[in-house]
Structures are given as C-alpha cells and as structure tokens.
Amino acid sequence: MNLLAHYPGVKGSSRPGVSSTTVEGVQEWLEGIRHQASTRLGQGKVASYIPALSKQDANRFGIAICTNDGRVYAAGDAREPFSVQSISKVFLLTLSLRVFGNTLWERVGLNPSGMPFNSLIQLEAECGKPRNPFINAGAIVVADSLVSAFATPVQVIQDTARRLSGNSSILIDRDVLASEWKHRSRNAAMAYLTKAFGNINNEVDDVLHTYFACCSLSMNCVDLAVALNYLAADGYSRQAGEQFVEAELARRINSLLFTSGMYDAAGEFAYRVGLPAKSGVGGGIVAIVPGQFSVCAWSPALDDNGNSVVAQYALELLSESLAVSSACA
Numbered sequence: 001m002n003l004l005a006h007y008p009g010v011k012g013s014s015r016p017g018v019s020s021t022t023v024e025g026v027q028e029w030l031e032g033i034r035h036q037a038s039t040r041l042g043q044g045k046v047a048s049y050i051p052a053l054s055k056q057d058a059n060r061f062g063i064a065i066c067t068n069d070g071r072v073y074a075a076g077d078a079r080e081p082f083s084v085q086s087i088s089k090v091f092l093l094t095l096s097l098r099v100f101g102n103t104l105w106e107r108v109g110l111n112p113s114g115m116p117f118n119s120l121i122q123l124e125a126e127c128g129k130p131r132n133p134f135i136n137a138g139a140i141v142v143a144d145s146l147v148s149a150f151a152t153p154v155q156v157i158q159d160t161a162r163r164l165s166g167n168s169s170i171l172i173d174r175d176v177l178a179s180e181w182k183h184r185s186r187n188a189a190m191a192y193l194t195k196a197f198g199n200i201n202n203e204v205d206d207v208l209h210t211y212f213a214c215c216s217l218s219m220n221c222v223d224l225a226v227a228l229n230y231l232a233a234d235g236y237s238r239q240a241g242e243q244f245v246e247a248e249l250a251r252r253i254n255s256l257l258f259t260s261g262m263y264d265a266a267g268e269f270a271y272r273v274g275l276p277a278k279s280g281v282g283g284g285i286v287a288i289v290p291g292q293f294s295v296c297a298w299s300p301a302l303d304d305n306g307n308s309v310v311a312q313y314a315l316e317l318l319s320e321s322l323a324v325s326s327a328c329a
C-alpha cells in the first residue's frame with residue numbers, strides 16, 4: 001500500500017513500474033503542510049538553557065521526506081543545518097544495540113518515564129538505571145557503552161551520521177558543544193549519580209563529552225530524513241547500501257520511539273500523530289512511517305515539554321492527511 005497515494009492532493013501516475021504518486025503531487029502536498037504549519041510560527045520559545053541554541057531564528061521551518069525507494073522531497077528551510085540535540089540519541093542507541101544487543105537492557109530500561117527529559121528523581125529512586133534510552137540519563141549510559149566499545153566514539157557517530165545521510169560535510173557545532181559543556185551541571189549530576197550506582201564504567205568527563213558532541217551535530221531536515229530512513233525500511237539504509245540493523249531491531253527501536261521518543265508528551269503525540277518519533281531541543285522532530293518513508297520537520301520554538309510547536313503541528317497535519325493512526329504505526 002502506498003500511503004502517499006491516499007492523500008487526495010497527491011496525484012496518481014499511470015507510468016508502469018513507477019510508484020503511483022507523482023513527484024509534483026508529493027511536493028505540492030508538502031508545500032501545503034508547510035503553509036498551514038507556518039500559521040503557528042510565533043508560538044513557543046527557543047531553548048535558552050543551552051545559550052548557543054537561543055540564537056536560533058524562531059521563524060524558521062523546514063520539512064523533508066525520504067521515501068523507502070530513495071526519493072527525497074523538501075520544503076521551506078529543509079536544507080538549513082540545525083542542532084540535532086536529542087535526535088542523536090537514536091544514533092547512539094542503534095550503534096550500542098549493534099555492539100551489545102539485548103545486554104544493553106540490563107543497564108537501561110524500556111519504559112516511558114513520564115518525567116521531563118532531564119529529571120533526576122527517578123534515577124535516584126531506581127538505583128541508577130534510567131527508564132529508557134531517550135531521556136538524558138539513558139542516553140548518557142548508552143554513550144558510556146560506546147566509550148567502552150570504541151577508541152574514538154564521537155568519530156564513529158559522526159561517520160555514521162555522514163554515511164547514513166550521504167552528506168560527508170556534517171560537522172559538530174563547536175559553539176553548541178562549548179555551551180553544553182559550560183552549562184552541564186544537570187547532565188553531570190545525572191552522570192555522577194549513575195556512576196555512584198555503578199552504571200557508568202568510564203570517566204564521567206569522557207562520557208559527557210561524547211554525549212554532548214553527538215547532541216551538537218549539525219544536520220538539516222534532508223540529512224536526518226535520509227539518515228534515519230533505515231527505521232522505515234526494515235533496517236536497510238538505501239543511502240549507505242547496507243542492512244544497518246536487522247528488521248526486527250528496527251521494529252523494536254520504532255516501538256521505543258513510539259512510547260518514549262517525545263519525553264513526557266509521548267502519549268499525547270501518539271494520540272495526535274500516531275507515529276514513532278524523536279524530538280530534540282534544537283527544534284527538530286524525526287518521525288517514521290514504517291514501510292513507507294521517514295520525515296523530519298524542524299522549527300526552533302519549543303513547547304513546555306521541549307518539543308517544537310510547529311514541527312509537531314506539521315507532523316500532525318501529515319499524519320491526518322495520510323489517515324495514519326496509532327493502530328497502524
């Protein structure tokens with residue numbers, strides 16, 4: 001089934017062997033979403049707890065789709081790089097699962113936290129085992145696993161982002177990294193508390209550096225939609241030309257994204273959009289339509305949960321028009 005063909009604005013094609021959806025039709029559809037989503041520009045606030053992020057222009061909006069047959073559609077500021085922030089937790093988790101498999105789950109949980117992404121409360125109560133890999137404490141433990149696994153973990157993660165996106169010029173934003181490091185108190189508190197419980201094996205500074213460097217990767221909507229397309233395509237990265245993870249693992253990562261990818265707003269996002277997704281405080285959100293395509297929407301102003309107001313709305317519009325619900329995610 002081609003979900004894109006379901007949208008009334010997406011025109012059909014009769015060319016044999018070609019998808020029943022025209023390039024112009026999808027482009028028009030995406031422009032329509034951009035137009036309507038932009039009506040919410042002006043709502044929300046750009047993240048300021050990492051000062052380098054507060055310089056972002058709140059009026060930016062971009063959206064890009066990468067279909068499983070390798071076509072890319074982009075609208076608005078889809079080629080403007082931004083700080084991926086927590087979206088990098090998907091790369092961290094995937095790489096760690098490739099190395100450690102299910103043993104990772106002895107160190108990190110699989111359940112939603114129902115708490116802000118940087119909360120310390122559960123970590124103390126639950127003896128240093130973070131609820132899931134998409135809250136900060138969980139990603140810090142995952143980063144620790146990668147510091148153990150690789151001599152140069154940041155390079156491995158950057159290379160992975162480049163290989164999966166096909167963009168060899170992806171860089172770490174040094175200003176953002178320096179800003180995260182300077183204002184690291186809360187994340188450092190999480191890392192030290194976790195280490196006190198025996199769930200961090202390396203030096204806290206090394207682990208935090210790895211974690212912050214990955215959050216500081218600068219990518220655009222097209223890069224992210226292409227790079228994370230393996231989650232829509234049963235683990236196969238068409239761009240890299242490799243089975244990046246087993247199909248079963250891609251399905252499991254999508255399940256985790258569905259339950260925990262949007263922090264304590266995961267339930268609300270599931271209700272409104274019904275797709276596995278990951279957000280970051282840089283204003284990006286990647287969502288997955290399994291078997292069909294990956295999409296990344298970006299706009300810097302955030303709601304109280306740290307999720308982009310306009311990107312969420314764009315994904316809601318996209319999902320409504322595809323008639324996708326949680327039942328088929």
Ligand SMILES: NC(=O)CC[C@H](N)C(=O)O
Pocket residue numbers: 084085086087117118136180187212215279280281282306
């Ligand atoms: N939700 C996010 O995007 C948080 C990531 C950010 N670097 C932090 O550690 O707080």
